[in-house]
Structure formats: C-alpha cells, structure tokens
Amino acid sequence: MEYVQMTLNDWIEIKQKLKQELLGVKQSFVRIGYALRQIDDQKLYERDGYKSVAEFAKAEYGLEPSTTSRFMAINREYSIDGYSERLRPEYADLGRSQLEEMLKLPDSDRQMIQPDTSREDIRELKRFNKTEPEAGEADDIRQLVEKFYQDHMDVLNAVFSEVTEFGKPTAERFKEIVNPGGNRSYKKGLFFLMMYENRVTFKKFGDTPKDMNWEEFYQMTMDIFGASAAGTDTWRNYFGGPEEQDVVEQPEKEDVPEEHPEPINENTEQEAEESQQGEEETGGYGTDSETEHQEDDTEGEETGSGDYEEDTDESIEPAGEESQREEIAPAQKELEIQENECLESSAPEENDDENEPVEEEIPEVEVVDEMYETRREYMSNLTVLELAHYLAGELEKHHLEKIDTETEVRIHDWLSEKVDRFGKPMEDAR
Numbered sequence: 001m002e003y004v005q006m007t008l009n010d011w012i013e014i015k016q017k018l019k020q021e022l023l024g025v026k027q028s029f030v031r032i033g034y035a036l037r038q039i040d041d042q043k044l045y046e047r048d049g050y051k052s053v054a055e056f057a058k059a060e061y062g063l064e065p066s067t068t069s070r071f072m073a074i075n076r077e078y079s080i081d082g083y084s085e086r087l088r089p090e091y092a093d094l095g096r097s098q099l100e101e102m103l104k105l106p107d108s109d110r111q112m113i114q115p116d117t118s119r120e121d122i123r124e125l126k127r128f129n130k131t132e133p134e135a136g137e138a139d140d141i142r143q144l145v146e147k148f149y150q151d152h153m154d155v156l157n158a159v160f161s162e163v164t165e166f167g168k169p170t171a172e173r174f175k176e177i178v179n180p181g182g183n184r185s186y187k188k189g190l191f192f193l194m195m196y197e198n199r200v201t202f203k204k205f206g207d208t209p210k211d212m213n214w215e216e217f218y219q220m221t222m223d224i225f226g227a228s229a230a231g232t233d234t235w236r237n238y239f240g241g242p243e244e245q246d247v248v249e250q251p252e253k254e255d256v257p258e259e260h261p262e263p264i265n266e267n268t269e270q271e272a273e274e275s276q277q278g279e280e281e282t283g284g285y286g287t288d289s290e291t292e293h294q295e296d297d298t299e300g301e302e303t304g305s306g307d308y309e310e311d312t313d314e315s316i317e318p319a320g321e322e323s324q325r326e327e328i329a330p331a332q333k334e335l336e337i338q339e340n341e342c343l344e345s346s347a348p349e350e351n352d353d354e355n356e357p358v359e360e361e362i363p364e365v366e367v368v369d370e371m372y373e374t375r376r377e378y379m380s381n382l383t384v385l386e387l388a389h390y391l392a393g394e395l396e397k398h399h400l401e402k403i404d405t406e407t408e409v410r411i412h413d414w415l416s417e418k419v420d421r422f423g424k425p426m427e428d429a430r
Contacts, residue, residue: 028409029096031085033075036068062383073103098122105129108208112194112201114183121185121194125203128192133205138189141202145220147188153235159221160234171214178217388412 006014036053039045045056054065063071076082078091078099091099093115101122102110109129113122138144149156158177162169169177179195186193193202200217203209228238379387388411419425 027085027087029071029099030075030079030087033071033073034079034083034085037072037075037083040072062385070100070103074099077103101126109203112203112209114196116183116196117194118183121183124185124187125192125194128187128203128205133190135190138191141191142220142224144186144188144191144193144202145217146224148186148193149221149225149235150239151186151188156225156235156238157232160225160229161231163229164231169218171218174218175214384412384415388415 036057039056040053045051045053048056048060050056050059054068057063057068058065078088080086080088094102094113095115097119098113098115098117101119102113104126105113105122106129109125112125138147155178159169159174162173162177175197179197182197184195186195190205191202192205193200199211199213201209201211225234225238228234230237379390382390388409391411417425
C-alpha cells in the first residue's frame with residue numbers, strides 16, 4: 001500500500017472536514033425533529049388521511065410514537081431559537097444518548113454535562129433532583145469534600161504521600177490521583193459533584209450548579225487535612241480509626257449438655273418439607289428481594305417538553321440493544337417443572353396383593369422448545385431504521401469504540417446501499 005506524505009495543512013483540513021461531517025450527522029436529528037414539528041403544527045398528515053403525526057411517521061417511516069416525540073423534543077430543546085434546523089453551539093459536541101437523557105434536566109443543570117459525561121451519571125443527577133436528601137451529612141461544600149475523602153481512603157493517602165515525597169503536586173498530577181479516569185461523580189448529603197479534566201462542578205439540592213477549578217479543590221483539601229498530614233497514615237490520623245477493620249473475636253461457646261431430640265411426627269416432617277420447598281422457590285429471600293435491580297426512577301417525571309415521552313431504556317430507534325433481551329427464563333422454568341412432575345409420577349408404587357414392587361415405568365419427558373431464533377431471523381423482521389439501530393447497539397454493548405449518532409446513520413446508509421447477488425455495491429460490480 002502506498003503512503004502519501006501529508007502536510008500540516010492537509011492534516012488540519014482533514015480534521016476539520018471530519019468534524020463538519022460528524023456535526024452534520026448530529027444536525028440531522030434536529031432537522032428530522034424540525035420537519036416532524038412542521039407536519040404536526042400544520043396538520044399536514046391529514047392530507048394523506050392520517051389522524052396524527054405519530055400515525056403518519058409510523059406508517060410512512062416505521063418510527064415508533066415514542067421515537068417521533070423524542071425527535072420533536074430534541075428539536076424543541078436544543079435547536080437555535082427552539083424552532084429551527086440547526087443545533088445550538090453549546091450542544092454540538094454532545095451525543096444523541098446524552099441529549100435524550102438531558103431532556104428532563106433543568107436548563108441550569110445542563111451546563112454540568114460534558115461530552116465525556118456518562119449516560120448513567122445524567123440519570124443519577126435526575127434522581128438526585130427528584131428526591132430531597134436529608135440534611136446533616138454534607139450541608140456545605142467543605143463537608144462534601146471531607147466526605148469524599150472519607151469514602152475514598154486510598155485517594156486521600158495517595159495525595160499526601162505525594163506531598164510528603166515531592167511537595168505540592170502539580171495540578172495535572174493532583175487530577176491524576178483524585179480523578180484518574182478523567183470523569184467521575186459523587187453524591188452525598190445535599191450535594192451532587194462531577195469531576196472532569198478541566199473543572200469540578202457541583203450542585204446543592206434546589207440550587208444552581210457552581211464550578212471550581214482544580215487548584216481550589218487542592219487548596220480545600222489542604223485546609224481540611226493539612227494538620228493531619230502523614231503520608232499513607234493521613235486518613236487514619238484525621239478520621240481517628242484504623243485503616244483496616246479489627247477482627248472481632250468470637251466469644252467462646254459454653255458447654256451445653258446435649259439434649260435428646262424429640263421424635264418428629266409425620267405432620268412436623270411434612271411442614272418442614274413444605275417450608276424448605278417455599279424457600280427454594282423464593283431463592284431463600286422474601287418476595288421483595290433487596291438484591292433485585294431497581295428500575296430507573298426517572299421515568300414518568302413531568303416535563304415541559306410537550307409530547308416527549310421518556311423511556312430511558314429505549315434509544316432513538318425501538319430496536320436498540322436493551323429492548324432486544326431474550327426472555328428465556330420462563331421457558332427454562334417450565335421445562336424444569338415438567339421434568340420434576342415426570343420424576344414424581346415415575347416413583348414405584350406398592351402392590352397390596354403381592355410383595356413384589358411394580359416395575360418402574362420411565363415416562364418420556366416432553367421437551368419444550370425454547371423461544372429462540374437466530375439473530376439473522378430476528379434481523380430479517382426489522383425495518384432498515386430498526387436494524388441500523390440494533391447493529392449500533394450491539395457494537396456498543398461489546399465494548400467497542402463509542403457508538404454515536406454518526407455510526408448509526410452510516411450503518412443505516414450501508415444497509416440501504418444497493419448490491420448485486422454477491423453483496424457487492426453496484427458501482428463496484430460494474
């Protein structure tokens with residue numbers, strides 16, 4: 001393969017062109033929403049005999065009603081002047097999933113979000129806004145910083161180990177210790193805090209967000225813990241406890257005379273079996289297990305976004321990765337129940353007339369077909385839009401590079417490209 005030497009101007013031009021292309025893909029979502037809003041506002045869908053813009057978009061383009069309302073809400077919230085084909089500059093670098101999650105955030109809170117903010121952090125911020133926290137744990141920013149280090153002992157000790165060995169660390173080194181991933185969030189008491197490479201931003205419940213730079217965060221760290229600084233012993237010196245929890249000695253068991261167990265009657269034995277069976281069915285817990293994953297409580301919030309209906313588990317297209325989970329547990333459970341019933345029915349029966357046991361008959365176990373289908377069969381039932389979104393979601397699920405709007409649109413275009421019977425593009429086949 002021949003390589004061409006690229007000049008600095010060529011390199012700058014390529015980066016600028018790529019940026020414009022990516023921005024154009026993001027702008028397409030705003031333009032789609034703008035067109036749908038025009039159709040809705042002027043009731044143009046009635047010209048083709050439809051009763052609503054949602055019915056029109058579903059029939060003509062295969063868009064689900066929630067997807068249609070989401071396109072319109074994105075245009076309403078993020079376009080210039082709230083009704084145009086262009087995205088506001090402050091949102092140009094954000095991805096589609098971030099823009100969707102931010103729809104329920106107040107305008108003031110949106111300035112806390114950066115391109116590297118995770119979708120889960122945005123959801124956590126929405127949960128923080130929804131329920132008023134209890135006072136007394138972290139009521140001011142100083143207490144918040146103190147609690148952060150209390151919950152992150154290794155970070156505090158690492159900071160003061162650096163101070164002991166090298167003196168005051170640089171801002172870059174301090175950030176590497178406190179925020180090694182470049183993006184982290186922390187919630188405690190009345191505060192929600194988010195750390196980025198360029199700043200630390202925090203919000204007190206019911207107030208507007210505020211920023212501090214890393215120099216200010218370092219100075220506050222020194223003001224709080226400087227008097228207790230002792231390298232790796234700083235946490236222990238300040239919070240007054242051992243770094244590792246002491247082992248609690250178990251009291252010696254007293255010698256208790258062995259008692260002969262009372263005979264168990266048949267009723268007691270039957271009750272024990274029923275109790276054991278009940279525990280097996282519930283997995284050893286009550287019906288409301290604390291270990292069960294809680295559903296996102298951001299759904300159902302009121303908003304000023306008009307017809308936008310938030311479904312945090314559904315992305316722009318309804319055939320996303322999270323909506324395609326196969327539910328195989330019921331089929332497996334039914335199969336286990338049938339096998340157990342067959343085993344119980346196959347137990348030998350006593351013959352009153354003769355002492356010889358009845359010959360055990362092994363029944364045939366009916367195998368229930370599990371509700372599977374190949375991925376190709378599933379994908380063949382999707383529209384092009386749904387398939388593009390499904391493929392993008394699958395790529396993101398397998399921890400590849402960040403999948404954004406531009407990737408999904410390119411997959412859509414690739415799927416829509418005409419090919420010959422060998423799968424080659426028509427222009428190549430010629």
